[in-house]
Amino acid sequence: MEGKVEYHKKPVQTPVEMERTRNRKVYVPKVDIIETGNAMVMYADVPGADEKSVEVTLEKNVLTITGTVAPQEFPGRSIAYSEYDVGDYERVFTISDEVDRDRIGAVVKNGVLKLTLHKAPQAEVKKIAVRTE
Amino acid sequence: MFGPGMWRFGGRMDPLHEMQRLQGEMNRVFSGLGQPLNPEVPPVNAWVGESDVVVTAELPGVDPGKVDVSVVGDTLTISGVLEAEALKAGESYHRQERSHGRFTRSLQLPFHVEAGNVEAKYERGILRVTLPRAEADKPRRVSVKSE
Numbered sequence: 001m002e003g004k005v006e007y008h009k010k011p012v013q014t015p016v017e018m019e020r021t022r023n024r025k026v027y028v029p030k031v032d033i034i035e036t037g038n039a040m041v042m043y044a045d046v047p048g049a050d051e052k053s054v055e056v057t058l059e060k061n062v063l064t065i066t067g068t069v070a071p072q073e074f075p076g077r078s079i080a081y082s083e084y085d086v087g088d089y090e091r092v093f094t095i096s097d098e099v100d101r102d103r104i105g106a107v108v109k110n111g112v113l114k115l116t117l118h119k120a121p122q123a124e125v126k127k128i129a130v131r132t133e
Numbered sequence: 134m135f136g137p138g139m140w141r142f143g144g145r146m147d148p149l150h151e152m153q154r155l156q157g158e159m160n161r162v163f164s165g166l167g168q169p170l171n172p173e174v175p176p177v178n179a180w181v182g183e184s185d186v187v188v189t190a191e192l193p194g195v196d197p198g199k200v201d202v203s204v205v206g207d208t209l210t211i212s213g214v215l216e217a218e219a220l221k222a223g224e225s226y227h228r229q230e231r232s233h234g235r236f237t238r239s240l241q242l243p244f245h246v247e248a249g250n251v252e253a254k255y256e257r258g259i260l261r262v263t264l265p266r267a268e269a270d271k272p273r274r275v276s277v278k279s280e
Contacts, residue, residue, distance in 0.1 A: 008176065009191075033227040034218060043218065045193040045231050047258035072189060077182035080243070084176035084191050111193035111258015 012090055025087030029065065029113070040099070040117040046089045047111035048072075054089075054113055056106045063093045065113065174236045175211070175260070185265045186242055193258035194231070200255065202262055204248045209264065212237040245270040 009027040029044040046054060049067035057064045067089035098119050105116035154173065175190040190211055192200070200213035217233040220226070246264040253262045 008173075030230040030232075032218065032229050032231050034220065034224055035227055036221070036224045040227070041218075043194070043231065045258070047191040047193040050257050072178075074180045074182070074187050077180035077185070077187055079178060080181040080186075081177075081179040083173070084178060110195065110197075110255070111191075 009084065009087075011087075022088075025085055026090050027087050028091050029067070029089045031091070038119050040119070042113075042115040042117070044089075044091065044113040044115070045111065046108070046113050048086060049089060049108065049111065049113075051108040054106075054108050056104070056113075056115065058095075058101060058104065061095050061097060063095050063117075064090070065092075065115075066090050067113070174215075174232050175238065177211075177238060177240060179240070179242075181243055183266075184271070185263055186244070186246070188240065188262045188264070190238070190260045190262075191258065192255070192260050195255070195258075195260075197255040200253075200260060202251065202253045202260075204246055204251050204264065207242045207245045208239055209242055209246075209262065210237065210239045211260065211262070 009030075012026040012028055029046050031045075032043045034041045034043075044065055046065075046067040046069075048069035053069065054065070054067040057066075069086055069088055071086050095117065100118040100120040103118045105114075107114045157173075175192045177188055177190045180187040180189075188209060188211075192213075192215070195213055195215055199216075200211065203210045203212075212235070214235045215231075215233050217229075217231075242264060245267040247267050250265045251262060253260065255261075
């Protein structure tokens, strides 16, 4: 039996010390991470955000994805039924040193962020011989 | 039968819908079969105005050509497929959290709509369907005369 799959967007669990200044909801974008031969490709669902509102930062080995989404407004109409809420996106990953920092590709299309993290060449093979004494 | 009975309770918190959702979830978990996609994908919002209703759905990464929007009477159906990235040889998933598979959503609208003038737009991963209210279904003002 497979585990429980969460279909709805999940609100960010932020510790109190990291309270945000903006009174907006924040969600964790769902991601798929695919390992290819020489890269890691990450797809993150950020519906409502586009290339101008998505930001990807890499500081030391902390990769942060943020996306801001403008609330939807339809003048003259009122919301009668709601299954999803609009909010910003934020997710933080710790990446290993194997990633080539200068070659990170980020593309946003149809509300999906695609991040390509190439592996650094020197990190490709590094095996440590184990001996007995 | 046509998805949540959204107009019956009028509010945003529909206890019946919530119960149906829970029941669906239980059935899915205990069936052990793992349906391709939960009937709640994609999540939708609906805005109602005097002359039309706007339905939006979160569908990130869908091919707009593979989304079907159809209207019969007062029922809107959105269906399509969210395709997973095809893996080449030697590639593997580290994480797979996004929804993939076929989806169908039917919603009962609060009034009959002009099926010919329904407009659907897909932008930034959000599908927006604008459904104008049918002329015959519009409320008619009756003037009150005094004698």
